[in-house]
Amino acid sequence: MVLEPRVIYLDHAATTLTRSEVVEAMLPYFHDRFGNPSSIYRIARESRKVVESARESVARALGAEPGEIYFTSGGTESDNWAIKGVAIANRKKGDHIITSSIEHHAVLYPARYLEKQGFSVTFLPVDSTGLVDPGTLEDAITEKTTLISIMTANNEIGTIEPVREIGKIARDHGITFHTDAVQAVGHIPVSVKDDTIDLLSLSAHKFNGPKGVGVLYIRKGTRIDPLLHGGAQERNRRAGTENLAGIIGLSTALEIAMQSLFREMERQKKLRDRLIAGLLSSVPHSRLNGHPEKRLPGNVNISFEYVEGESILLSLDAHGICASTGSACTSGSLEPSHVLLAIGLPHEVAHGSLRLTLGEENTDEEIDTVLGIVPGIIERLRAMSPLYPGKEKECHV
Amino acid sequence: MYSEKVMDHFANPRNVGEIENPDGVGEVGNPVCGDIMRMYLKIEDNRIVDAKFKTFGCGAAIASSSMATELVKGKTLEEAWEISNQAVAEALEGLPPIKMHCSVLAEEAIHKAINDYRVRQGLSPWGEKTPHYHEGGEECELPEEPQGTAGDGALQR
Numbered sequence: 134m135v136l137e138p139r140v141i142y143l144d145h146a147a148t149t150l151t152r153s154e155v156v157e158a159m160l161p162y163f164h165d166r167f168g169n170p171s172s173i174y175r176i177a178r179e180s181r182k183v184v185e186s187a188r189e190s191v192a193r194a195l196g197a198e199p200g201e202i203y204f205t206s207g208g209t210e211s212d213n214w215a216i217k218g219v220a221i222a223n224r225k226k227g228d229h230i231i232t233s234s235i236e237h238h239a240v241l242y243p244a245r246y247l248e249k250q251g252f253s254v255t256f257l258p259v260d261s262t263g264l265v266d267p268g269t270l271e272d273a274i275t276e277k278t279t280l281i282s283i284m285t286a287n288n289e290i291g292t293i294e295p296v297r298e299i300g301k302i303a304r305d306h307g308i309t310f311h312t313d314a315v316q317a318v319g320h321i322p323v324s325v326k327d328d329t330i331d332l333l334s335l336s337a338h339k340f341n342g343p344k345g346v347g348v349l350y351i352r353k354g355t356r357i358d359p360l361l362h363g364g365a366q367e368r369n370r371r372a373g374t375e376n377l378a379g380i381i382g383l384s385t386a387l388e389i390a391m392q393s394l395f396r397e398m399e400r401q402k403k404l405r406d407r408l409i410a411g412l413l414s415s416v417p418h419s420r421l422n423g424h425p426e427k428r429l430p431g432n433v434n435i436s437f438e439y440v441e442g443e444s445i446l447l448s449l450d451a452h453g454i455c456a457s458t459g460s461a462c463t464s465g466s467l468e469p470s471h472v473l474l475a476i477g478l479p480h481e482v483a484h485g486s487l488r489l490t491l492g493e494e495n496t497d498e499e500i501d502t503v504l505g506i507v508p509g510i511i512e513r514l515r516a517m518s519p520l521y522p523g524k525e526k527e528c529h530v
Numbered sequence: 531m532y533s534e535k536v537m538d539h540f541a542n543p544r545n546v547g548e549i550e551n552p553d554g555v556g557e558v559g560n561p562v563c564g565d566i567m568r569m570y571l572k573i574e575d576n577r578i579v580d581a582k583f584k585t586f587g588c589g590a591a592i593a594s595s596s597m598a599t600e601l602v603k604g605k606t607l608e609e610a611w612e613i614s615n616q617a618v619a620e621a622l623e624g625l626p627p628i629k630m631h632c633s634v635l636a637e638e639a640i641h642k643a644i645n646d647y648r649v650r651q652g653l654s655p656w657g658e659k660t661p662h663y664h665e666g667g668e669e670c671e672l673p674e675e676p677q678g679t680a681g682d683g684a685l686q687r
Contacts, residue, residue, distance in 0.1 A: 441564055443588035447532075447540060460564060460588070469564065481561035481586075517546050517592065519568040519584035520561060 139453045141499045145339075145431055145492035146288050146316060147457060151382065152341040158385040159343065162378040170375050171366065184375055187384035194391050195333065195350055196324035203349045203367045204380050208315040211334035211349040212239040214360035214371070215311040219280045219332070220247050222358040223309070227277035233257045233265050233294075234475040236284055239334075240313055241471075244282070253277075261477050262424040263292030271302050281310050285317035285333075289459055289472040289488060290423030291432025293321065300329035309355060315339055315347075319390035320429060321398065331355050337379065341493070342386030346379030393493075401430040401491045404500050408433050408489060411504040416511050422473060422486060431491035434459075436473075436482045439521040440514040445487050448510040454503060459486040481520070532589060533623035539593035544600050547582045554650065556642025558635050565591040565632065569599065569639040573647055578602045578610055583639070590629035597621050598636035607644050611656060613637065 142150075162183070168176035170184050185199070192199040205211045220230060232244050234256045244254045255273045257265055265283055274281075281303045286293045296312055303310035311332035317323050318333075319340025325333055333350040337343055351357060351370075363372030390397075405428075413419055418438040437445070442458025449456050459470030460483070468474075469483035478486075489503070515521040532540075549570040559566040565587030572580035581599040585592050597618050602610040615633035619625045625633055638658070645655035 439586065441587050441591075444540070444592060447537075447589045451541065479562075481564070484561075484564040517543065517584055518586040519557065519566050520586045 141452075141454045141495075141502060143489040143491065143495065143499075143503070144455045144457050146291075146488065146490035148338050148344065149341045149492055150494075151338070151343050152386060152389065154389065155342055155382045155386045159378040159382040162381055167377070170377065171364070180375075180377055184377065184380055187380045190384040190388055191348055194387050195318070196326040197350050198353065200368070201325075201350055201353055203351055203371050204375060204383075205347045205349050205371060206345055206376070207338070207347040208237075208313070208334050208336035209239040210360065211336070211347050212237065212313055213243050214349050215332040215334060215357070216240060216243040216280070216282060217247065218357040218360055219309050219311065219355070220252055222356045223279035227275075227279040228252045229255070229275050229277040230280045230282070231255045231257065231270060231273050231278060232282045233259060233284070235259050235263055235287055235289075235292075235472045236282065237288055237313055237315070240282055240284070257283075259292075259475055262427070263287055263290050263422075263472070263476050264424060264427065265294050265299070267295055267298040267302055270299060271306075274302075274306055274308065278306070278308050281308055283310075283312060285312045285314040285323060286321065286429050287423070287472060288316045289470055290434045290476065291316075291429035291490075292424045293317070293427045293429065296330070297328045303331070304329045316429060319387055319394070320431065322394065325350055325352065332357070337383035337386055340386050340390045343379050343382040346376050346383045348383070397493055398430045401493075401495075404491055404495060404497065405430060405433055408491075408500050408503065409435070411500075412507060415504065415508045419511075420482075422476065422478070429490075433489040433491075434486060436478060436486045437511050438482055438485055439518045440485045440511055442484055442486055444514050445485075445510060448514070449506070452506050454506065457488040457490070459488065460484045531626050532593075533625075535621075535623040536590060536593040536625065539596040539622065540589040543592055543596040545582045545596065545603075546584070548584065549580060549582050554643040554645075554647030556639045556644070556646055558638040558642055559587070559591075561586060564588065565635060567591060567595050567635045567639045569595070569643045571602070571643045571647060573607070577606050578604065587632065587635075588629070590625055590632040591635065593622055594618055594625070594632040594636040595639070598640055602640055607647070610640055611644055613640055 166179055168180040170181040188202045189199045191202050230244060230252060232240060248254050257270055259265055283294050283299050285296050300310050309331045312330050313334045314323050315334055315336045318335040331352045336347040359370050361372045366372055409421055412435050416437060420436050422434040422436055442460030446456055446458055459473045469480055473483035473486055549572050552570040553573040554571040557568040568584045570582045571578055581602050583595040583599050585595040601613050615637040618636045619633040641658045648655050
């Protein structure tokens with residue numbers, strides 16, 4: 134793990150560094166073992182072999198069969214493929230899709246695109262902690278419903294959805310169930326068999342693998358059209374020469390993440406809870422976004438009233454702390470995060486959100502440093518804010 | 531993405547705070563949209579002798595407020611009225627296109643504060659540009675790309 138010593142990286146939900154063991158494992162496949170897995174000579178057959186062994190490794194991690202693992206270019210492609218591929222393949226059967234209002238844009242926007250193509254889409258609401266209600270979901274099912282897509286865990290507020298219950302409901306009604314597990318795989322246990330998942334998206338760079346490679350798990354027998362048409366790769370379902378080094382990187386990173394999964398979960402939970410408790414107690418007018426317990430081990434998302442998120446990020450950056458916000462000012466629009474609005478935050482509170490996401494290189498000392506710096510930043514920005522009622526009024530609010 | 535000047539005015543904003551018994555106050559923006567700018571002016575003999583601000587907003591909004599207060603200080607009301615959003619942005623060594631609306635807010639805050647003073651003096655307000663923020667804040671569309679030259683902020687009496 135090599136980061137500049139003065140940088141405290143707390144944006145692991147955005148991306149993670151590629152582990153050096155992973156880079157080592159990938160390197161031979163750029164220069165010495167570069168053969169195209171689809172060709173017939175020896176170096177090509179070696180490439181085929183390592184792709185298939187990577188497929189077996191990923192299948193083991195998910196509780197799947199190797200034949201159900203399809204390598205893609207990442208989370209966005211996997212989500213697009215699942216949503217569009219299932220909707221189109223089952224169009225004669227029905228044209229209704231159910232998803233949630235807090236999905237990643239890689240699910241929401243394909244769903245909106247399908248709406249324009251004549252499909253109807255139900256965007257389920259969530260409660261104030263970000264949970265989808267399985268009862269509400271079941272009520273939304275019609276005889277035209279062909280796909281349910283609910284994320285395993287939310288990328289912004291870390292809420293872990295009741296995927297097992299939803300998977301069972303979908304199965305009972307004979308509806309295909311997709312879950313965007315990009316934030317979950319490698320961080321919490323995920324099993325496609327136990328959770329009756331038909332399709333699952335994952336992305337390597339969220340668990341210390343390389344960017345630009347992911348997986349769509351497709352349960353055997355699932356009706357789905359290809360997204361990319363062309364060559365016969367991935368058993369005729371996903372055209373394009375395999376990202377050989379990327380696939381090796383993905384499977385290596387996932388193997389390492391699975392080996393230390395429970396230990397790292399416990400370690401990050403402690404850091405997370407200390408960060409949450411410390412920030413809420415030292416900064417008045419602050420609130421935790423997301424579920425207090427059903428939450429990714431590495432996710433902290435807090436709104437600080439009367440301040441704006443981008444100002445917080447710039448101030449943190451001056452201290453070498455990398456973080457993220459749901460404020461509009463970093464998204465290029467004036468609308469704050471759709472997730473924070475969906476859990477019922479007023480716009481002005483959503484603008485003041487700070488997301489800190491932990492990874493395995495974060496230490497206790499770093500948490501102490503952050504806890505020492507954030508209250509001063511918020512105080513300084515509030516002193517500038519015309520909305521802030523002032524310290525003396527705090528006890529009456 | 532920000533110039534050094536913007537980062538300087540964000541990290542060390544000039545003239546933060548309120549003026550007791552101000553001669554003019556102008557508030558623009560909307561918390562729903564993520565920025566509010568409030569400008570306080572002290573005016574003597576038609577000249578701005580002091581200016582302060584309070585801003586809720588992003589780095590560009592805070593830097594624009596800081597720069598706007600610097601620019602108006604010492605100017606006559608006529609001179610201050612002519613400070614355009616482009617002038618604020620240029621003084622900050624440029625703003626990213628998506629952040630130009632912060633400089634528009636600064637120009638509007640100056641106009642609002644000057645007109646507040648004029649109304650308090652029993653004078654008729656000068657004609658302001660149409661604000662880009664709607665009253666209730668429901669529509670917070672970004673302003674058009676900046677058009678025309680720095681002279682566009684000319685007096686519209």
